[in-house]
Amino acid sequence: MNRVLLELAKLDFNIVQKSYQDELKYVSRWWMSTGIGEDLKFARDMLVENVLWNVGYVSEREQEYSRIMGTKAIIFITMLDDMYEYDTYGALNALELFTSAIQRF
DSSP states (O other): OOHHHHHHHHHHHHHHHHHHHHHHHHHHHHHHHHOHHHHOTTSOOOHHHHHHHHHHHSOOGGGHHHHHHHHHHHHHHHHHHHHHHHHHHSOTHHHHHHHHHHHHO
16 A cells, blocks of 8 residues: 555544544533533433534535534434423423523523
């Protein structure tokens, strides 16, 4: 195998991995700044899973914005799903907390 090609492939791999890590850091900071996870303790914390799902779905390096926005959307969809389950067994104040968190967002 051509050594130059192998080195370029390794370099490209490392660059792409770094961009994915940066996206995860960005979304993690965003998630912490919303405070939604702390307000709604019953909701699943699936941040990393949602980021990885989007990386698998949209893997092109130049689609960073799409992955970030997709991750944010899936986080809210997951929380709505959790609230539906929680609302079946729980209290109305969880829905009020969620509405308040969304309004702050």
